[in-house]
Amino acid sequence: MKLSVRALHHVDLEEVLRIEQECFPSAWTDTEFQRFLAMDGVRAFIVAYRRLTCGFYVVELDSQRLRVLNLAVDPVFRRRGVARFLLGKIEALAKAQRRPRIELEVRETNLAAQLLYRKAGYRAVEILREHYGNEDGYLMRRELWPHESSA
Numbered sequence: 001m002k003l004s005v006r007a008l009h010h011v012d013l014e015e016v017l018r019i020e021q022e023c024f025p026s027a028w029t030d031t032e033f034q035r036f037l038a039m040d041g042v043r044a045f046i047v048a049y050r051r052l053t054c055g056f057y058v059v060e061l062d063s064q065r066l067r068v069l070n071l072a073v074d075p076v077f078r079r080r081g082v083a084r085f086l087l088g089k090i091e092a093l094a095k096a097q098r099r100p101r102i103e104l105e106v107r108e109t110n111l112a113a114q115l116l117y118r119k120a121g122y123r124a125v126e127i128l129r130e131h132y133g134n135e136d137g138y139l140m141r142r143e144l145w146p147h148e149s150s151a
């Protein structure tokens, strides 16, 4: 499947919101998307197959790291390597921007995402107590230059 990636534009929001609502119990609203997209250091992208949007991701570059704020794949495109592809793009962006690590948060019950991240080299480094209402989460991290950052 030949995938492409490009910056998320306002015209993409309707489709992105549809995917978001199908993916998350507490989905970001249109207003929340707009708020994040307006923040300094935040960048958002969509992944497309031909002209179809099959996933998206939103990241924030701060001084130390790249944080993944949101990431989802349309259910009809799952288990075909879309998320693996977009994690590769995220890693390339972090390296191009000279950020030594990538961090993200994931629900304790979201096993599919945890397996995805573990396979891509992320490790759980902290339990986030009641981060999602009653539910705990994990902070997961991938060090891109482990020897340099631990020196």
Ligand SMILES: CC(C)(COP(=O)(O)OP(=O)(O)OC[C@H]1O[C@@H](n2cnc3c(N)ncnc32)[C@H](O)[C@@H]1OP(=O)(O)O)[C@@H](O)C(=O)NCCC(=O)NCCS
Pocket (backbone or CB within 6 Å): 023, 024, 071, 072, 073, 074, 077, 078, 079, 080, 081, 082, 083, 084, 085, 104, 105, 106, 107, 110, 111, 112, 113, 115, 116, 117, 119
């Ligand atoms: C988690 C999610 C992004 C995975 O997307 P995807 O495109 O289906 O993932 P990929 O096809 O790239 O899978 C790569 C690997 O991740 C793991 N994986 C992904 N989904 C899995 C699942 N449902 N069960 C078990 N392992 C899974 C597998 O190891 C898989 O490799 P394999 O297919 O060769 O076994 C997708 O299920 C999703 O959008 N979920 C809802 C939103 C979400 O949870 N976002 C992350 C928030 S932190």
